[in-house]
Amino acid sequence: MIHVENLNKTFKKCIKQPGVIGACKSLFNPQIEFFEAVKDLSFEIPKGEIMGFIGANGAGKSTTIKILTGILSPTSGICQINGRDPQKYRVKYVKEIGVVFGQRTQLWWDLALQETYSVLKEIYEIPNFEFRKRMDFLNEVLELNDFIKDPVRTLSLGQRMRADIAASLLHNPKVLFLDEPTIGLDVAVKDNIRRAITHINQEEQTTILLTTHDLNDIEQLCNRIFMIDKGQKIFDGSVSQLKQKFGKIHEVTFDLVSKNDIKKLDYCHKFEEIEFEQKGTIVKIKFDASKIAIQDLLKYTLSHVSVTDITVKNADIEEIVRRFFRKEIINVQ
Ligand SMILES: Nc1ncnc2c1ncn2[C@@H]1O[C@H](COP(=O)(O)OP(=O)(O)OP(=O)(O)O)[C@@H](O)[C@H]1O
Ligand SMILES: [Mg+2]
Known part of the structure; x- marks a missing residue:
């Protein structure tokens, strides 16, 4: 179909220089740049x-x-x-x-x-x-x-x-x-x-x-x-x-009451293929929802520590593209 x-699509861009003199220069001696938007x-x-x-x-x-x-x-x-x-x-x-x-x-x-x-x-x-x-x-x-x-x-x-x-x-x-x-x-x-x-x-x-x-x-x-x-x-x-390739596209963030509570959590042993990072009281967890049920993750966390806030989100497209370039994902066709 x-x-x-x-x-391929290449756009021709005319670079305009600032100010009146710049505008005159651009008029008589335009600087052209080519930009490949589709390759x-x-x-x-x-x-x-x-x-x-x-x-x-x-x-x-x-x-x-x-x-x-x-x-x-x-x-x-x-x-x-x-x-x-x-x-x-x-x-x-x-x-x-x-x-x-x-x-x-x-x-x-x-x-x-x-x-x-x-x-x-x-x-x-x-x-x-x-x-x-x-x-x-x-x-x-x-x-x-x-x-x-x-x-x-x-x-x-x-x-x-x-x-x-x-x-x-x-x-x-x-x-x-x-x-x-x-x-x-x-x-x-x-x-x-x-x-x-x-x-x-x-x-x-x-x-x-x-x-x-x-x-x-x-x-x-x-x-x-x-x-x-x-x-x-x-x-x-x-x-x-x-x-499969971009894996952990679900993200849960917990705001802990105390940053030392992280010691009570042993995500790596409890769950397979989970990634987490801590910044102060904030703990960010990335996982694949087809492998880990979100309710298990919430249940485990809430039964071990006290939290003041929880956010659940899917990684957006930009995040996936960023991951691609950070080589978190290998063998992408
Ligand atoms: N007419 C044009 N002349 C010059 N450059 C252009 C023109 N149209 C698009 N571009 C450039 O081509 C690139 C791709 O633009 P495009 O609009 O296709 O992006 P997009 O993937 O649709 O992005 P978005 O998600 O923001 O809509 C951009 O860098 C844009 O500046
Ligand atoms: Mg667009």
Whole structure:
């Protein structure tokens, strides 16, 4: 469905010097720098797969999506969606894809949401019957009814994101690109959006490429993860392979009443493959939740020491990329 081979994108940056003299110098003698945002990327995404495309800020995710959607042209390499080059067949191609950039809306600010959908219906030439059926389906999975008559500018972030996803799906695209669809949303809306994505993928066999900084999105949605850093591939595999290789992605922090209480805790003998560090009264533990049950860890700790605070979290994508470079993980493909 999606075929990417040796894809490269180099941006030309004009370095502006400060001050008026600097501005004049830049005008007559511009200093040009080249920046490789995407370097030799190759991957295939088969029909119906949801692939998580992850990496730290500035890794090149959005640039790749812009190339795949025909917004940017690659410097070199092959990119084909359904056998077609997105740049060459832009007009036909837009009917086959849906795109959501979580950071910015593609809806008309002053139009009521349902009018926006009517305009899109005309643009995509969707027949009346199909449109009504599709709207009913999208209303059901994304719960748009409460705000469908409101102007887009009055929608909350979560409502706007659901509205944007519905807009990208109105013409029933075969391929959906979601660039951070859950950014800035509360847990309930994230959950709603994840359920909608799963539903659409299962019902329509839609192929989805999703970027996110939230590991929960990845765990709940993606069969496969493709991780990049500085425009290059650093990992391609399943979520369980990622967990195997990147291991201890769960983190629990205890704030002890007394820093000397650490002597009462013998994590290394009690639990397998656990890592912990202490700074004053704070004890940070990293572990793999598939090997150690969090309740066992809490029970053991609380039965031996008194604590004033507990925090539980998953390592985020940036932490995983950092670990990769600290060589905590070996043999990553
Ligand atoms: N039009 C452009 N001109 C010059 N440099 C650009 C341009 N667009 C992106 N870049 C650079 O390319 C790199 C990759 O940017 P990109 O937006 O693809 O990152 P990202 O992986 O989507 O990051 P984030 O997680 O922050 O969204 C960044 O260093 C960015 O500054
Ligand atoms: Mg981005």
